[in-house]
Amino acid sequence: MSAFNAIGDEREIDRDEFTPGLEPQPTWCPGCGDFGVLKALKQALPEVGLTPEEVLTVTGIGCSGKLNSYLDTYGFHTIHGRSLPVARAAKLANDGLTVVAAGGDGDGYGIGGNHFMHTARENHDMTYIVFNNEVFGLTKGQTSPTSPKGHTSKTTPHGNAKSPIRPLSLALTSGATYIARTAAVNPNQAKEIIKEAIEHDGFAHIDFLTQCPTWNKDARQYVPYVDVQESDDYDFDIHDRKEAQEMMFETENALYDGTVLTGRYFVDERPSYQQQKKELGEMPEEPLAERYFDDDAEWERSYDLLERHK
Amino acid sequence: MSDHELIWRIAGGSGDGIDSTSQNFAKALMRSGLDVFTHRHYPSRIRGGHTYVEIRAAGHKVQSRGDGYNFLLALGDSFARNPKEGAYYGNEEIKPLSENLDELNEGGIIVYDSGLLSEDDVSELDLEERAEENDWHVFPIDLRAMAKEHGREVMRNTAGVGVTAALLEMDLEHIEDLMRDAMPEKILEPNLEILHDAHDMVTEEYDFEHDLRIPEGDHEDEQALLSGSNAIAYGAIDSGCRFIAGYPMTPWTDVFTIMSQNLPDMGGISEQVEDEIAAAALAVGASHAGVKAMSGSSGGGFALMSEPLGLAEMTETPIVLLESMRAGPSTGMPTKPEQGDLEFTLYTSQGDSARVVFAPGNIEEAYEQTRLAFHVAYEYQIPTIIIYDQKLSGENENVAVSFLDREPDPSLGSTLTEDELEDLPHDESGKFHRFQHDVENGVSPRSLPGQKGGRFLATGNEHTPAGHISEDPDNRVFQMDRRLEKLEAIRAELDEEHDSNQTYAGDESADFGIITWGSAQGAVLEATERLNEQGHSVKAVGVSDMMPFPEAELTEFIESVDQAMVVEMNATAQFRGLIQKELGRYGEKLTSLLKYNGNPFEPADIVEGYELNVDGSDAEPDAQVRIEPAAGD
Numbered sequence: 003m004s005a006f007n008a009i010g011d012e013r014e015i016d017r018d019e020f021t022p023g024l025e026p027q028p029t030w031c032p033g034c035g036d037f038g039v040l041k042a043l044k045q046a047l048p049e050v051g052l053t054p055e056e057v058l059t060v061t062g063i064g065c066s067g068k069l070n071s072y073l074d075t076y077g078f079h080t081i082h083g084r085s086l087p088v089a090r091a092a093k094l095a096n097d098g099l100t101v102v103a104a105g106g107d108g109d110g111y112g113i114g115g116n117h118f119m120h121t122a123r124e125n126h127d128m129t130y131i132v133f134n135n136e137v138f139g140l141t142k143g144q145t146s147p148t149s150p151k152g153h154t155s156k157t158t159p160h161g162n163a164k165s166p167i168r169p170l171s172l173a174l175t176s177g178a179t180y181i182a183r184t185a186a187v188n189p190n191q192a193k194e195i196i197k198e199a200i201e202h203d204g205f206a207h208i209d210f211l212t213q214c215p216t217w218n219k220d221a222r223q224y225v226p227y228v229d230v231q232e233s234d235d236y237d238f239d240i241h242d243r244k245e246a247q248e249m250m251f252e253t254e255n256a257l258y259d260g261t262v263l264t265g266r267y268f269v270d271e272r273p274s275y276q277q278q279k280k281e282l283g284e285m286p287e288e289p290l291a292e293r294y295f296d297d298d299a300e301w302e303r304s305y306d307l308l309e310r311h312k
Numbered sequence: 313m314s315d316h317e318l319i320w321r322i323a324g325g326s327g328d329g330i331d332s333t334s335q336n337f338a339k340a341l342m343r344s345g346l347d348v349f350t351h352r353h354y355p356s357r358i359r360g361g362h363t364y365v366e367i368r369a370a371g372h373k374v375q376s377r378g379d380g381y382n383f384l385l386a387l388g389d390s391f392a393r394n395p396k397e398g399a400y401y402g403n404e405e406i407k408p409l410s411e412n413l414d415e416l417n418e419g420g421i422i423v424y425d426s427g428l429l430s431e432d433d434v435s436e437l438d439l440e441e442r443a444e445e446n447d448w449h450v451f452p453i454d455l456r457a458m459a460k461e462h463g464r465e466v467m468r469n470t471a472g473v474g475v476t477a478a479l480l481e482m483d484l485e486h487i488e489d490l491m492r493d494a495m496p497e498k499i500l501e502p503n504l505e506i507l508h509d510a511h512d513m514v515t516e517e518y519d520f521e522h523d524l525r526i527p528e529g530d531h532e533d534e535q536a537l538l539s540g541s542n543a544i545a546y547g548a549i550d551s552g553c554r555f556i557a558g559y560p561m562t563p564w565t566d567v568f569t570i571m572s573q574n575l576p577d578m579g580g581i582s583e584q585v586e587d588e589i590a591a592a593a594l595a596v597g598a599s600h601a602g603v604k605a606m607s608g609s610s611g612g613g614f615a616l617m618s619e620p621l622g623l624a625e626m627t628e629t630p631i632v633l634l635e636s637m638r639a640g641p642s643t644g645m646p647t648k649p650e651q652g653d654l655e656f657t658l659y660t661s662q663g664d665s666a667r668v669v670f671a672p673g674n675i676e677e678a679y680e681q682t683r684l685a686f687h688v689a690y691e692y693q694i695p696t697i698i699i700y701d702q703k704l705s706g707e708n709e710n711v712a713v714s715f716l717d718r719e720p721d722p723s724l725g726s727t728l729t730e731d732e733l734e735d736l737p738h739d740e741s742g743k744f745h746r747f748q749h750d751v752e753n754g755v756s757p758r759s760l761p762g763q764k765g766g767r768f769l770a771t772g773n774e775h776t777p778a779g780h781i782s783e784d785p786d787n788r789v790f791q792m793d794r795r796l797e798k799l800e801a802i803r804a805e806l807d808e809e810h811d812s813n814q815t816y817a818g819d820e821s822a823d824f825g826i827i828t829w830g831s832a833q834g835a836v837l838e839a840t841e842r843l844n845e846q847g848h849s850v851k852a853v854g855v856s857d858m859m860p861f862p863e864a865e866l867t868e869f870i871e872s873v874d875q876a877m878v879v880e881m882n883a884t885a886q887f888r889g890l891i892q893k894e895l896g897r898y899g900e901k902l903t904s905l906l907k908y909n910g911n912p913f914e915p916a917d918i919v920e921g922y923e924l925n926v927d928g929s930d931a932e933p934d935a936q937v938r939i940e941p942a943a944g945d
Contacts, residue, residue, distance in 0.1 A: 006762030007730055022741045058601070058761040070769060071781060074741060076761035078600060079771035079781070080593070081623050087590040091597030091605070092761065094581055095555060099601065099762050120586040284576045290554060291602035291760065293579065294724050301720040302578045304546030308713055311536035312339075
């Protein structure tokens with residue numbers, strides 16, 4: 003018998019199950035884009051047939067890091083920039099779990115940039131949602147890696163001299179196999195993209211545009227948006243790396259000119275890291291964590307290794 | 313003692329095969345019934361540079377590298393040949409001979425490769441004169457030519473072993489067996505020919521005027537030759553550890569590679585990742601999901617782990633971390649031992665810390681305490697750290713095979729099953745009270761993601777029983793007290809249910825005590841025995857529990873003596889500071905003997921420190937060790 007019976011539970015799920023009881027009330031400001039991520043996740047998870055207990059959400063620090071405080075799954079609110087290494091180890095230890103990691107643009111593209119690059123490269127089977135509001139929110143409005151050039155804040159009083167990071171292009175170059183951008187102002191698209199990302203076998207990166215009504219002067223910074231799949235102006239093959247790359251580049255430039263392009267940008271069938279490890283015999287077929295509850299499991303001993311030392 | 317023991321030093325350049333040759337020779341000595349202890353000295357370079365391995369072998373237990381040595385096999389540094397004039401690493405060819413002479417004991421043997429080292433270079437060493445003064449027996453032998461005759465020049469190692477065996481009147485049987493196991497057929501044959509040629513040539517051509525012969529010994533049980541890194545890795549495997557994440561850094565890399573080479577075949581997972589922050593965070597993530605996990609590094613890499621270490625403390629996620637010290641600060645001396653990271657390891661990361669730190673003093677303790685570290689981590693949901701150093705990591709000792717013949721311990725400690733979860737408190741929304749206030753020993757049992765009825769939030773912020781972030785003052789005090797209470801419970805368990813982790817030696821009634829910790833232990837215990845044999849009255853304790861501190865044991869020890877000397881390999885007397893902090897007194901009773909030149913203590917260093925303490929003599933200690941007077945002196 004499994005020690006993790008929530009995994010694979012196929013009962014009907016009411017999305018209210020993903021909402022905690024009375025407390026806690028979100029600390030997000032009225033009009034915050036983070037509510038959009040929360041709502042989209044609460045809708046997407048039951049629609050792909052998941053129960054709260056088979057999902058592990060791992061978050062970093064900042065307003066975005068509070069996501070799993072308001073979403074009733076197994077949750078791990080980690081430390082600034084470190085959601086990905088915690089998340090991918092949890093998935094390796096128990097690959098029956100559905101793992102969703104989340105963080106902000108400072109958290110995910112700044113302090114956690116190195117982990118982002120490597121998790122994408124390794125193509126871990128998980129979903130990574132980055133709340134991109136172009137600003138540090140919880141520390142009160144400092145310039146972030148996605149803030150536009152010229153952005154003024156307390157840390158860049160004369161304007162930001164740096165060009166913003168290109169999250170979609172970075173994800174592609176690093177090796178992510180599902181890359182999309184959506185926006186809190188577009189809840190239906192967000193939900194559908196999250197569902198696809200969760201069902202994708204590999205590292206799915208969602209750059210999630212979340213408006214910050216408090217620290218970005220224009221609280222409506224991400225409207226109006228354009229869905230590149232719905233619009234007749236854009237035509238590219240999301241399985242073609244080169245075409246996707248060009249489309250991402252255009253999208254990333256357009257954002258700072260006030261044109262908000264969203265949608266799916268790249269999907270690749272490269273096997274996930276977990277799959278590759280298993281093929282190499284570097285990872286057990288059954289979830290490793292199950293083994294500790296298996297009374298019949300045979301535990302090899304170091305004694306078996308002594309021959310070479312005699 | 314030196315009459316009864318062999319301390320064989322093989323010297324050459326890094327890359328000259330010193331390691332593999334010495335490993336086999338040490339095993340041959342062990343198989344012939346002797347106790348062995350090896351010591352590696354090497355530079356932070358891939359090829360070339362002065363490197364040696366010392367093997368001490370005797371018919372009795374050997375606990376340290378010993379004092380000096382009595383057999384030098386100087387192969388010459390083949391990578392230093394034809395150096396550019398004035399090059400930084402140039403002109404070192406002779407170093408394996410020249411650098412080692414100062415430590416060679418009276419009556420010792422020197423074998424050097426006359427095929428590699430030029431007569432001009434050797435003549436500059438005044439070797440004949442020094443040999444006469446010290447009664448050294450010098451054998452210039454063209455090892456290179458012998459190797460070339462049957463195979464390749466690089467096989468001159470084998471010729472050196474053959475010469476060694478002949479001079480010691482040692483049987484070739486074990487050496488041959490080990491060569492057969494280690495070498496493919498193609499290179500085995502020429503090597504065997506070289507071995508025998510060298511052996512026969514020496515036996516026929518030389519008079520054996522030297523006194524040194526292979527010591528006699530016998531083992532009751534079958535033995536295995538293990539390094540400290542082997543012992544830690546095997547302790548982890550036997551604890552059910554099946555997940556390791558790391559980033560290479562000397563000397564921690566040894567454990568990491570041993571685990572990586574074994575875990576996948578045991579159904580486990582090893583991950584080499586982008587940096588040490590990630591490595592420790594992976595250990596946290598894997599453990600959170602229900603696998604016994606470890607990570608580790610050496611000083612500079614361990615510095616990066618302070619964030620995930622604190623996260624493990626706050627979320628009460630069990631992990632085991634290794635801190636394999638090398639000389640610091642910063643990147644320091646990568647291949648040299650030091651005990652300079654004690655304070656750093658005890659207090660790394662922000663806030664009031666609850667972690668457990670063990671400092672094993674030898675190979676057997678390394679195995680035992682790794683098992684203990686896993687037990688404590690998973691039972692008490694607390695990070696445990698094993699602090700050791702380059703010396704313990706790289707030294708090899710023989711251990712009875714029966715010592716490792718133990719049952720594995722795959723218990724996840726205070727982790728619940730789904731059945732157990734059903735009966736425990738949940739809040740209105742069905743969240744499990746993972747971090748309960750009132751629990752025995754401060755330990756609140758945990759659930760694992762994927763279990764029915766165990767849903768909770770783990771967070772590095774202060775949190776309520778269900779894991780919600782909270783700054784409520786009453787909750788804060790409850791949670792903080794509960795986390796810290798675990799340390800007291802662990803101390804109580806260590807005192808009551810386990811044999812003391814501290815190791816004692818010497819005369820119980822002595823009024824002079826020596827206190828040490830970690831890998832300095834072997835030399836201290838040996839020096840203590842020697843002092844007592846010489847008619848002094850001395851006792852010693854090697855301390856392994858760094859946190860929680862063995863307050864009662866150390867108080868008893870210090871109270872029982874008039875004066876105590878704390879021996880450690882660092883410049884600022886960190887362990888003496890810890891004792892005084894933990895016990896709150898004894899400033900006037902404790903002196904320090906410190907060594908931080910990159911070489912481990914020899915027993916003679918400690919004997920000298922004792923004499924200086926007791927005599928209060930004006931003599932300056934050897935420049936390589938330093939006496940730190942008691943407070944108030």
